[in-house]
Amino acid sequence: MKKITVVACFLSVVIYACTATGPYSATNKVYKRQAKELVRNLRQLPALSTNNPASFQAATIHFNLRKPNYVIIHHTAQNSCEQTLKTFTIPRTEVSAHYVICKDGTVHHMLNDYLRAWHGGVAKWGTITDINSVSLGIELDNDGSEEFPEAQISSLVTLLANLKKTYNIPTPNFIGHSDIAPPRKQDPSTKFPWKRLANEGFGNWYDATLDSVPPTFNHLQGLKMIGYDIRDSIAAIKAFKRHFIQTDVSPVMGLREKTIVNNLLKKY
Structure with missing residues (x-):
């Protein structure tokens, strides 16, 4: 496979944004200028060793761009x-x-x-x-x-x-x-259709059949294990329900909501 250098990749990001006319032509130029500055930074080799003035400048050849996850x-x-x-x-x-x-x-x-x-x-x-x-x-x-x-x-x-x-x-x-x-x-x-997206493979959703949860089940720890920041527990519960319940975004977690958390834990 042909390798593409980091510099070439970053040069390519400005192509679509550099049209000469249009309502955003001025800000497109700003985009181009900022991208060029990033290219200049990327072209710089790593610094020489600070504890050995006689050392060689040695840059690895094995790298690429970081990708979104x-x-x-x-x-x-x-x-x-x-x-x-x-x-x-x-x-x-x-x-x-x-x-x-x-x-x-x-x-x-x-x-x-x-x-x-x-x-x-x-x-x-x-x-x-x-x-x-x-x-x-x-x-x-x-x-x-x-x-x-x-x-x-x-x-x-x-x-x-x-x-x-x-x-x-x-x-x-x-x-x-x-x-x-x-x-x-x-x-x-x-109103956002999270269930539909999950059916398409984008995000998780709970199963139609839910297992019961033990009386000691800690739904807040469950939310934390899924990914939610529970330092503000009320906000975390509302966010969870906004995504997975939607018809009720109160901070109250009933038995059904807890079983949904328990079910989702198997998917994260």
Whole structure:
């Protein structure tokens, strides 16, 4: 297989963003400039040994780009795709995502998949505290109270299939912003079709038949083992129910909710 150098890969990220005209031509130039700066940094060989001035500069030849291992799904909480595109190209906002999917199914690829977008914020999943460094962010044009149109979800499923295959992303690693940041975020909303995505192979879902749980079953420890940050236990429970229950996002965990947690533990 022909090897592609890191520098060549990073040069390629600017190609789609460098059109001479269009409403984002100015910010596309900023993208190009920032990508070139990354290329300059990557071209630098590792530093010489500091404790032996006579040592040789020796750079390994075995490396490639780091790849994403998670997909985080968001809703934009804005009024239109155009508003979100503007938000992601204004310097003061300091937020971004790799993809934005409009209601009509149009997909905007806003950042090369190997680059780190600013979409997760302060978040935690399992032992991972720097979500942005290991994930792709996908924003769905939705104000948080709307249904997700079929055209939008269809485009999302197609995109997820490509990402899963390209980067070999494990099935459990397709999660929501609310899952990784329970105290702060509620996206995507309870209208998001997590079960449908799980049926397509993107994210886990519980089985139709659930085993009973022992009286001593600790649902909070179960949520923690799945990946949830339980330091704010109420927020963690609500985030879990927003994903897996949806019809009830209260902080109360009944017997059925506990059996669902128990069942999901076998899948994470």
